[in-house]
Amino acid sequence: RPVIGVLALQGGVAEHLAALERGGAVPRPVRRPEELAGVHGLVLPGGESTTMTRLLDGFELFEPVRRRLAAGMPAYGSCAGMVLLGSRVLDDHRGRGGADSATPAVGVRPLAALDVVVRRNAFGRQADSFEADLDVEGIDGGPVHAVFIRAPLVEKVGSDVQVLATVEPVGQGPAEPGGREPHRPDPDGAPAEASVGTIVAVRQGPVLATAFHPELVGGDERVHRQFVQMVRAC
Numbered sequence: 228r229p230v231i232g233v234l235a236l237q238g239g240v241a242e243h244l245a246a247l248e249r250g251g252a253v254p255r256p257v258r259r260p261e262e263l264a265g266v267h268g269l270v271l272p273g274g275e276s277t278t279m280t281r282l283l284d285g286f287e288l289f290e291p292v293r294r295r296l297a298a299g300m301p302a303y304g305s306c307a308g309m310v311l312l313g314s315r316v317l318d319d320h321r322g323r324g325g326a327d328s329a330t331p332a333v334g335v336r337p338l339a340a341l342d343v344v345v346r347r348n349a350f351g352r353q354a355d356s357f358e359a360d361l362d363v364e365g366i367d368g369g370p371v372h373a374v375f376i377r378a379p380l381v382e383k384v385g386s387d388v389q390v391l392a393t394v395e396p397v398g399q400g401p402a403e404p405g406g407r408e409p410h411r412p413d414p415d416g417a418p419a420e421a422s423v424g425t426i427v428a429v430r431q432g433p434v435l436a437t438a439f440h441p442e443l444v445g446g447d448e449r450v451h452r453q454f455v456q457m458v459r460a461c
């Protein structure tokens with residue numbers, strides 16, 4: 228059983244520890260560089276990517292985690308964890324700019340383990356939280372029940388990134404007064420890249436990320452089991 232750490236600074240730590248245990252790993256909370264040194268892989272949980280950026284700095288973990296990732300440590304990020312694993316992070320719609328802005332997210336320093344552009348809080352206010360059953364590439368046995376909570380979206384992927392799951396563009400109805408249009412592909416015959424606005428799970432080599440929270444769904448550890456396999460294969 229591989230030893231898999233969960234970054235335990237903030238967010239859904241206990242749920243990931245439990246899901247990893249059920250998924251066949253020896254789970255360990257990671258708060259210190261010494262604890263990081265002892266794990267074969269790392270989960271970055273959901274929470275707030277701005278808060279986690281601050282705590283990664285405060286606990287002097289940012290550089291150690293970044294270095295381990297650069298050296299090929301397997302990692303799995305859910306939600307805010309996905310945001311942190313990205314290479315570029317764009318601001319949410321509540322910030323300046325809106326759905327299509329290229330404003331970098333304030334207060335998030337990404338670890339750049341995935342060649343993706345991620346937008347924080349990418350679903351409109353009406354779709355802040357929702358659930359969906361999704362087919363996830365590489366996960367057998369039927370759709371995964373996906374819980375989205377102020378979730379990010381992957382807007383662009385590099386050529387080495389595998390897209391594992393997408394959701395339908397959301398909020399095709401009228402925009403909320405004073406709100407923003409939910410993000411959706413450009414209708415004017417935009418290139419293939421336009422559909423990229425719906426990517427919610429990706430993998431690049433030993434790094435996996437989901438915009439949703441499989442750790443919140445009891446009794447289905449398939450995503451964690453998949454990550455445990457990835458760690459074993461490393």
Ligand code: GLN
Pocket residue numbers: 272273274275276277305306307308310347348376377378379
């Ligand atoms: N909106 C949060 C962020 O961008 C993520 C929410 C979550 O992890 N459930 O940091």
